[in-house]
Amino acid sequence: MASLTSASAKVKTQHELVLVEENLSARTLILNRPKQLNALSYQMISRLMELFLAYEEDPNVKLLVLKGNGRAFCAGGDVSAVVLDIRKGNWRLGAQFFAKEFILNYVIATYTKPQVSILNGIVMGGGAGASVHGRFRVATENSVFAMPETALGLFPDIGASYFLSRLPRFFGEYVGLTGARLDGAEMLACGLATHFVPSAKLSLLEEALHKVDSSDPANISSIIDEYSEQPYLKEQSAYQRLDIIDRCFSRRTVEEILSALEREAMNKPDAWISTTIQSLKKASPTSLKISLRSIREGRLQGVGQCLVREYRMVCHVMQGKLSKDFLEGCRAILIDKDKNPKWDPPKLEFISNSMVEQYFSKIDDEEWEDLQLPARFHLPGYAAAKL
Numbered sequence: 393m394a395s396l397t398s399a400s401a402k403v404k405t406q407h408e409l410v411l412v413e414e415n416l417s418a419r420t421l422i423l424n425r426p427k428q429l430n431a432l433s434y435q436m437i438s439r440l441m442e443l444f445l446a447y448e449e450d451p452n453v454k455l456l457v458l459k460g461n462g463r464a465f466c467a468g469g470d471v472s473a474v475v476l477d478i479r480k481g482n483w484r485l486g487a488q489f490f491a492k493e494f495i496l497n498y499v500i501a502t503y504t505k506p507q508v509s510i511l512n513g514i515v516m517g518g519g520a521g522a523s524v525h526g527r528f529r530v531a532t533e534n535s536v537f538a539m540p541e542t543a544l545g546l547f548p549d550i551g552a553s554y555f556l557s558r559l560p561r562f563f564g565e566y567v568g569l570t571g572a573r574l575d576g577a578e579m580l581a582c583g584l585a586t587h588f589v590p591s592a593k594l595s596l597l598e599e600a601l602h603k604v605d606s607s608d609p610a611n612i613s614s615i616i617d618e619y620s621e622q623p624y625l626k627e628q629s630a631y632q633r634l635d636i637i638d639r640c641f642s643r644r645t646v647e648e649i650l651s652a653l654e655r656e657a658m659n660k661p662d663a664w665i666s667t668t669i670q671s672l673k674k675a676s677p678t679s680l681k682i683s684l685r686s687i688r689e690g691r692l693q694g695v696g697q698c699l700v701r702e703y704r705m706v707c708h709v710m711q712g713k714l715s716k717d718f719l720e721g722c723r724a725i726l727i728d729k730d731k732n733p734k735w736d737p738p739k740l741e742f743i744s745n746s747m748v749e750q751y752f753s754k755i756d757d758e759e760w761e762d763l764q765l766p767a768r769f770h771l772p773g774y775a776a777a778k779l
């Protein structure tokens with residue numbers, strides 16, 4: 393029988409935002425802001441961090457399950473508050489949010505006990521950060537995955553330059569630049585999910601996980617295997633187009649990627665190529681350029697290095713000195729909802745390499761410092777790389 397517990401926390405609402413279920417050696421954390429699609433607020437991230445760190449020390453805990461209440465696992469970081477902060481000129485509050493979130497991503501990526509994320513709904517931005525770095529990711533027929541940041545004037549953060557760059561071939565560049573939505577079958581095919589379980593079987597799976605008394609990933613994997621199915625990958629899936637994706641998204645620059653897609657479209661008109669071109673043309677040109685460079689650098693870096701670099705980048709975005717596209721993207725998509733952002737600079741060709749370069753440099757501010765990741769000791773082999 394599950395019991396609801398409340399570990400030590402200062403603010404009462406934190407307990408309501410992340411519910412905890414205890415079952416023998418398993419702990420289930422439930423993101424509980426269903427009306428906002430479980431968008432992660434600062435309090436939620438703080439609470440998750442507190443719970444993850446406490447459970448790592450607790451020998452009675454062997455397995456963590458993470459899931460969302462309602463139709464979403466998690467639709468990303470909570471963008472509603474940040475817009476107010478930036479408008480007031482308080483970009484450091486945004487930076488503080490990201491520092492906390494990225495450290496949580498790092499703790500998850502290097503966690504010493506297995507984490508099973510049940511992705512039975514929307515998984516976007518920060519929701520991917522809370523799950524993809526963990527050991528097991530269970531997709532269902534309700535999963536909708538996307539990294540939609542370039543449409544918002546941001547870039548795929550939360551360590552996405554690490555995991556996107558490790559997807560097969562150039563699929564990560566495609567997912568990260570276009571913000572394309574993937575279903576559960578596509579998530580499994582590309583490796584973002586480790587298992588696919590039909591939602592009708594989730595309660596049985598969870599019951600089985602509640603009885604687990606081991607942290608051995610092989611044990612957990614075989615339990616999830618019992619409920620897993622091989623889903624149908626639709627013929628129109630982007631994952632069936634890896635050859636075109638490779639031909640186009642392997643190009644050196646965003647301009648070359650677009651030209652390659654346009655050439656493909658001329659040779660063989662196709663709805664998927666048109667949609668892909670349209671997504672790129674609607675996104676912030678600055679976001680596209682810094683995202684491509686970030687994913688390319690990520691190929692050669694560990695998850696910690698990726699997060700430190702992304703933190704520099706996100707601080708530049710929050711500071712708004714180099715570009716105000718993030719504020720404009722939030723206005724157009726979340727506030728006025730006219731879906732018509734006016735990006736500045738408005739075109740790819742106006743953004744030089746040296747402008748891109750600045751996003752990767754330290755912030756010129758005496759009070760600012762690079763992200764300090766916590767030292768993580770005694771990691772078992774499986775705690776390091778999950779993808």
Ligand SMILES: CC(C)(COP(=O)(O)OP(=O)(O)OC[C@H]1O[C@@H](n2cnc3c(N)ncnc32)[C@H](O)[C@@H]1OP(=O)(O)O)[C@@H](O)C(=O)NCCC(=O)NCCSC(=O)/C=C/c1ccc(O)cc1
Binds near residue numbers: 514
């Ligand atoms: C496609 C979605 C997921 C579902 O669409 P829908 O089914 O038509 O549902 P709604 O859009 O009506 O969403 C239901 C409610 O959830 C809210 N919501 C839905 N995602 C959100 C959300 N990320 N935030 C804060 N409310 C939300 C949304 O505003 C709405 O609230 P309300 O109008 O009061 O009913 C749609 O909500 C959507 O595009 N959400 C944004 C997804 C997204 O871009 N996520 C990644 C964002 S970037 C990121 O993670 C970092 C952000 C950030 C964080 C902190 C910072 O300091 C700086 C930056």
